[in-house]
Amino acid sequence: MILRQELPKDYETVHHLIADSFATAEHSDGNEADLVAALRTGPSFVPALSRVAEVQGEIVGHILLTKAHVGSTTVLALAPLSVKPQFQRQGIGRALILDGHAVAKRLGFSYVLVLGSRAYYTRFGYAPAARFHIEAPKGVPSDHLMAICLWENPGPIHGTLIYGKEFSL
Numbered sequence: 001m002i003l004r005q006e007l008p009k010d011y012e013t014v015h016h017l018i019a020d021s022f023a024t025a026e027h028s029d030g031n032e033a034d035l036v037a038a039l040r041t042g043p044s045f046v047p048a049l050s051r052v053a054e055v056q057g058e059i060v061g062h063i064l065l066t067k068a069h070v071g072s073t074t075v076l077a078l079a080p081l082s083v084k085p086q087f088q089r090q091g092i093g094r095a096l097i098l099d100g101h102a103v104a105k106r107l108g109f110s111y112v113l114v115l116g117s118r119a120y121y122t123r124f125g126y127a128p129a130a131r132f133h134i135e136a137p138k139g140v141p142s143d144h145l146m147a148i149c150l151w152e153n154p155g156p157i158h159g160t161l162i163y164g165k166e167f168s169l
């Protein structure tokens, strides 16, 4: 498996991949692929943090981490994470998350937040965001907001998570 930055030539393939992955997902608003398209053109986009997994030349997974804010700290929001249905449960989601964390850490980001399944994300070290003094925005179920700190000694953080405006949250 190769993990690499997504390039503009991948956008169409990734669009279909996201739509296919979420077609049978437990939670989906059906707009994940359009959200990614909007985020790519906005100020929260970090090209190195839109990443794909390739198996034998085929893109089978994608992860996007975009800039968000908690108080004066720039954090990252992980959304969405997509693995092609036929390739799920083979460690590709895990590989994309760990690779995304490593690149994010190298770029100097301290926290990643995700709104998703506790059963899945706690496997990778995520804990309820409230434990880090991070509150969910209004209308977002706080028990599903999780966070991970990428640094051993992060500075203090406190406040409500403010997503990029493309999330409409």
Ligand SMILES: CC(C)(COP(=O)(O)OP(=O)(O)OC[C@H]1O[C@@H](n2cnc3c(N)ncnc32)[C@H](O)[C@@H]1OP(=O)(O)O)[C@@H](O)C(=O)NCCC(=O)NCCS
Pocket (backbone or CB within 6 Å): 021, 022, 024, 025, 026, 027, 079, 080, 081, 082, 083, 084, 087, 088, 089, 090, 091, 092, 093, 094, 095, 116, 117, 119, 120, 123
């Ligand atoms: C969720 C998703 C990204 C997981 O990708 P994946 O490649 O299948 O996950 P992995 O194979 O890396 O799984 C890692 C571990 O989590 C477990 N796992 C996989 N899906 C899980 C789920 N939905 N709930 C709980 N655990 C799960 C795996 O069994 C594996 O456990 P192990 O390490 O003990 O073997 C993929 O199923 C997907 O694209 N789903 C549709 C879109 C979606 O819901 N995205 C997440 C919301 S942003």
